[in-house]
Amino acid sequence: MTVRLPDPTGGVRRYEPRAEPLALTAGAPFTSRTVFSAAHVVADPYADVSPDSPAAVDWDATLAFRRHLWSHGLGVAEAMDTAQRGMGLDWAGAAELIRRSAAEAKAAGGRIVCGAGTDQITSGSLAEVRAAYEEQLALVEETGAQAVLMASRALTAAARGPEDYLDVYGHLLRQASRPVVLHWLGPMFDPALEGYWGSSDPDAATDVFLEVVAARPDKVDGVKVSLLDPRREVGLRRRLPHGVRCYTGDDFHYPELIAGDEQGFSHALLGVFDPLGPLAAEAVRVLDTGDAKGFRELLDPTVELSRHLFRPPTRFYKTGVVLLAWLAGHQRHFTMVGGLQSARSLPHLARAYELADGLGLFPDPALAEDRVKNLLALYGVDQ
Numbered sequence: 001m002t003v004r005l006p007d008p009t010g011g012v013r014r015y016e017p018r019a020e021p022l023a024l025t026a027g028a029p030f031t032s033r034t035v036f037s038a039a040h041v042v043a044d045p046y047a048d049v050s051p052d053s054p055a056a057v058d059w060d061a062t063l064a065f066r067r068h069l070w071s072h073g074l075g076v077a078e079a080m081d082t083a084q085r086g087m088g089l090d091w092a093g094a095a096e097l098i099r100r101s102a103a104e105a106k107a108a109g110g111r112i113v114c115g116a117g118t119d120q121i122t123s124g125s126l127a128e129v130r131a132a133y134e135e136q137l138a139l140v141e142e143t144g145a146q147a148v149l150m151a152s153r154a155l156t157a158a159a160r161g162p163e164d165y166l167d168v169y170g171h172l173l174r175q176a177s178r179p180v181v182l183h184w185l186g187p188m189f190d191p192a193l194e195g196y197w198g199s200s201d202p203d204a205a206t207d208v209f210l211e212v213v214a215a216r217p218d219k220v221d222g223v224k225v226s227l228l229d230p231r232r233e234v235g236l237r238r239r240l241p242h243g244v245r246c247y248t249g250d251d252f253h254y255p256e257l258i259a260g261d262e263q264g265f266s267h268a269l270l271g272v273f274d275p276l277g278p279l280a281a282e283a284v285r286v287l288d289t290g291d292a293k294g295f296r297e298l299l300d301p302t303v304e305l306s307r308h309l310f311r312p313p314t315r316f317y318k319t320g321v322v323l324l325a326w327l328a329g330h331q332r333h334f335t336m337v338g339g340l341q342s343a344r345s346l347p348h349l350a351r352a353y354e355l356a357d358g359l360g361l362f363p364d365p366a367l368a369e370d371r372v373k374n375l376l377a378l379y380g381v382d383q
Helices: 059-071 091-108 126-142 153-158 162-175 202-215 230-237 254-259 277-288 292-309 314-327 337-342 346-359 365-378
Strands: 003-006 012-015 035-038 075-078 112-116 146-149 180-185 220-226 245-248 267-270
Touching: 003 346, 003 365, 035 277, 059 075, 059 091, 075 091, 091 112, 091 126, 112 126, 112 180, 126 146, 126 153, 126 162, 153 162, 162 180, 162 202, 180 202, 202 220, 202 230, 220 230, 230 245, 230 254, 245 254, 245 267, 254 267, 254 277, 254 292, 277 292, 292 314, 292 346, 314 337, 314 346, 314 365, 346 365
Parallel strands: 035 075, 035 267, 075 112, 112 146, 146 180, 180 220, 220 245
Antiparallel strands: 003 012
16 A cells, blocks of 8 residues: 655655554663653543633643653653643643643652743743743642743743843742752744743853753753754753753754763753653663664654654644644644644645654554544545
8 A cells, every 4th residue: 555645845655554553661760860751641532612712622632642741651751741731731731731731740650840931921020020920830840840941932032131031030049949950942942932040052051041940950850952053052961060950952963962971961852752651761872872873863864753743833843743743643633723734835734744654653553544544534645
């Protein structure tokens, strides 16, 4: 059997899907790296909502996907960018997601961190930004989850310079009851975050970021760096205080950053580990044995798919992530909150299917083939 797939030139090519998936099973917990997958939310396809309505979430399917990740030994990074924070999921929806997922984590024995930001406001004074952060931090800590202090659009707009970032983050670290993860999300993921840490100069911004960490290293479990710049990430992690982890958020260079070098390595908190979960877990378990070559042999071939999913405009990578979850059988439909399933072209989606199938990511290749053919038929691509 073959599938007729559209390409960017306007033509159609034939692709022969693989017959068998990659054989992957759950295994022992990781010992050498701490690894989180930022997880997507599953929309309720029967909800009568518009793109401007509050998100309608299929809670059963959303929580089932988190159990899938935990079953392979991965931690879940909840209510992060991958869950469409600020792109379909508002604070009320995120708060409910955090409560439900944290409770599910306790029941399943899974590790979880949750994003705390300021998306209940769109703008405001520095005092209002601090209050918004405090509200979200308090909710996360009340659930028993660990907090990830997310980059804030409102803080970007309100801050006059680096001193305001130092003040806000210093205040939050004093408030936190347990160590948090600090998240530096680059403007390629969210253009509204241009100039974060008080400067558009990456070197100056890095210095401010590290100053925040150095002021209270006892309150910083780690930093998540999503800049798609491996040189900068390596330089930053070498300057971190002892005991503060670097979690890579680089969806282009993650194999080399996780493998590390003679001076250290990055842990991981990655959106691409949503579709790659079982394969990524297998690779990390190989790395646990000290086999860096075997780790790279498993994970390096996935980079082409990740670069495709995260190609500019990078913030729309969630569309490909949800497509692959549907094709893999983790949800019954290809619908997203905010109607974001329309954010990528059909050739882009077709190529995502082809690359994922080639990696053996679909537990049931025949189901994935049937579903992608149904999607193509809706666009008028006859088989």
